[in-house]
Amino acid sequence: MDNLKSLLLANLKKVHYNLPVPRLVEEAVARGEGVLASNGALVVHTGKYTGRSPNDKFIVDEPQVRDEIWWGNNKPFSREKFDALLRRMAAYLQNRDVFVFDGFVCADPRYRIPLRVVNEYAYQNLFSRQLFIRAAGEELKGFCPEITVISAPGFKAQPEIDGTNSEAFIILSFEKRMVLIGGTLYSGEIKKSVFTMLNYIMPKAGVLSMHCSANMGRDGSTALFFGLSGTGKTTLSADPERLLIGDDEHGWSDEGVFNFEGGCYAKCINLSREKEPQIYHAIRFGTVLENVVFDDTTREPDYGSDAITENTRAAYPVDYIPGAVIPGTGGHPRAVIFLTADAFGVLPPIARLSIEQAMYYFISGYTSKLAGTERGVTEPQATFSACFGAPFLPLSPLVYSELLGEKIKKYSTEVFLVNTGWSGGPYGVGQRMDLNYTRAMVRAALSGKLSGVEYEEDPVFGLMIPRTCPGVPPEILNPRNTWRDKRAYDETAMKLARSFVENFKKFSIDWPEVTAAGPRVAK
Numbered sequence: 001m002d003n004l005k006s007l008l009l010a011n012l013k014k015v016h017y018n019l020p021v022p023r024l025v026e027e028a029v030a031r032g033e034g035v036l037a038s039n040g041a042l043v044v045h046t047g048k049y050t051g052r053s054p055n056d057k058f059i060v061d062e063p064q065v066r067d068e069i070w071w072g073n074n075k076p077f078s079r080e081k082f083d084a085l086l087r088r089m090a091a092y093l094q095n096r097d098v099f100v101f102d103g104f105v106c107a108d109p110r111y112r113i114p115l116r117v118v119n120e121y122a123y124q125n126l127f128s129r130q131l132f133i134r135a136a137g138e139e140l141k142g143f144c145p146e147i148t149v150i151s152a153p154g155f156k157a158q159p160e161i162d163g164t165n166s167e168a169f170i171i172l173s174f175e176k177r178m179v180l181i182g183g184t185l186y187s188g189e190i191k192k193s194v195f196t197m198l199n200y201i202m203p204k205a206g207v208l209s210m211h212c213s214a215n216m217g218r219d220g221s222t223a224l225f226f227g228l229s230g231t232g233k234t235t236l237s238a239d240p241e242r243l244l245i246g247d248d249e250h251g252w253s254d255e256g257v258f259n260f261e262g263g264c265y266a267k268c269i270n271l272s273r274e275k276e277p278q279i280y281h282a283i284r285f286g287t288v289l290e291n292v293v294f295d296d297t298t299r300e301p302d303y304g305s306d307a308i309t310e311n312t313r314a315a316y317p318v319d320y321i322p323g324a325v326i327p328g329t330g331g332h333p334r335a336v337i338f339l340t341a342d343a344f345g346v347l348p349p350i351a352r353l354s355i356e357q358a359m360y361y362f363i364s365g366y367t368s369k370l371a372g373t374e375r376g377v378t379e380p381q382a383t384f385s386a387c388f389g390a391p392f393l394p395l396s397p398l399v400y401s402e403l404l405g406e407k408i409k410k411y412s413t414e415v416f417l418v419n420t421g422w423s424g425g426p427y428g429v430g431q432r433m434d435l436n437y438t439r440a441m442v443r444a445a446l447s448g449k450l451s452g453v454e455y456e457e458d459p460v461f462g463l464m465i466p467r468t469c470p471g472v473p474p475e476i477l478n479p480r481n482t483w484r485d486k487r488a489y490d491e492t493a494m495k496l497a498r499s500f501v502e503n504f505k506k507f508s509i510d511w512p513e514v515t516a517a518g519p520r521v522a523k
């Protein structure tokens with residue numbers, strides 16, 4: 001553990017190195033970080049921060065990276081402040097125990113990167129162990145981390161001294177390949193900051209990094225599901241009829257797709273055994289349950305309760321899902337699905353996209369932020385989140401969209417847009433799309449059952465909507481039919497179309513067909 005000193009971490013009390021799952025659970029319980037639920041999972045409460053805190057995230061402004069960073073989307077932090085903050089964190093950690101996870105990210109051995117996570121909390125080290133890729137056998141011989149995360153939630157920054165926005169901070173240095181996290185116990189920050197790091201590193205290796213889940217049919221054909229938090233990546237990729245590759249972050253190289261991670265981070269609000277059996281059964285010993293309410297006497301989790309937050313979470317290794325593909329790699333995707341949670345309820349539940357439309361909708365990234373996933377978001381909030389993952393993009397969306405465009409062309413990948421948001425009216429009036437219908441539509445799309453059917457074109461969005469789909473009542477396929485007040489539908493659709501056009505002006509794209517593939521609004 002000598003190289004912890006190179007991180008300035010010295011005079012530590014005890015370094016718990018790569019403890020196995022049961023030891024981490026014991027440590028977490030003994031330290032009062034959490035308790036066991038009746039299903040064996042470790043339940044923890046993360047306090048004030050129960051979702052990501054985008055205002056507290058920064059990228060170090062370093063000469064090597066300065067000109068590449070999409071500063072319109074990221075906030076700069078000075079090098080000096082970064083070094084000073086690391087020294088202050090190191091001082092804080094003196095005479096404290098730390099937990100170290102050494103493992104990897106990127107399931108394809110060609111792209112694998114050694115990762116180290118240093119945690120103040122045993123439970124966050126368990127989270128890291130379950131979420132990233134665990135080393136097997138001799139793989140740690142001569143281990144030298146290329147990405148390092150230090151998470152000390154008990155260290156609260158002082159903005160006047162540290163230059164942070166608040167007591168919480170997530171600061172990424174691409175030159176040092178380091179992430180500093182403090183003040184917040186929400187584990188999502190750990191995984192999403194590593195994702196941000198990979199979104200910087202991967203395109204340089206010619207790999208498209210993607211905020212998507214991935215699964216595989218029994219015939220080996222793979223599918224990707226892009227979507228911002230809460231739109232259904234984890235839920236829809238866990239399908240008993242298909243094999244899970246990963247639920248959140250993947251790379252697409254010249255060889256195919258691969259999971260960045262080795263675990264899943266599922267939302268568990270209103271989780272039911274009937275609707276989401278695979279996720280339900282993955283919650284067991286070794287799983288971390290964040291902010292789930294439980295009965296004091298029986299320790300039964302109450303997934304229906306949002307008393308702490310709507311963003312309740314379960315973290316478990318991919319192999320807790322039956323039939324998961326390990327290592328998490330697959331061939332070039334046959335189909336790509338863009339998940340959008342449309343809070344206006346005007347986009348169709350499923351539509352087929354041309355290449356130009358795929359580019360347009362990918363760059364636009366229209367969807368909603370759902371309650372609880374980010375601090376301050378308490379109801380669905382319409383947003384344009386480029387590449388369906390703007391909070392995690394250090395580089396211009398055009399870098400990722402150009403790579404996607406090349407790949408879907410080269411591999412003749414089919415692209416669909418799926419609205420997992422509202423139907424029959426906007427949020428507050430309509431209903432969230434029935435999960436069983438969404439599943440039926442996704443299965444139809446992935447099994448080619450939407451190839452032979454008749455389509456109609458949406459007059460505003462130009463989207464091709466199937467008139468029929470196995471397992472789905474045809475009257476819900478065209479969203480206008482589901483609104484009682486057709487005029488309200490037309491007005492809302494036009495309003496959304498205009499905001500698409502307005503948003504797209506931000507990007508200068510020298511592919512006129514892409515701009516033309518957007519909604520048609522009257523001048």
Ligand SMILES: Nc1ncnc2c1ncn2[C@@H]1O[C@H](COP(=O)(O)OP(=O)(O)O)[C@@H](O)[C@H]1O
Pocket residue numbers: 227228229230231232233234235236247265266267268269420421432433434435436438
């Ligand atoms: N039609 C639907 N499609 C997908 N998810 C739905 C749908 N209706 C409700 N949900 C719920 O929305 C949430 C989707 O979250 P999740 O799959 O974790 O999203 P992500 O992985 O993209 O962050 C789950 O709680 C799921 O039960």
Ligand SMILES: C=C(OP(=O)(O)O)C(=O)O
Pocket residue numbers: 051052188189192227228229230233248265373
């Ligand atoms: C963990 C998060 O994302 P996702 O819901 O996409 O897993 C998050 O946004 O904090």
Ligand SMILES: [Mn+2]
Pocket residue numbers: 230233234235247248265266267
């Ligand atoms: Mn997810």
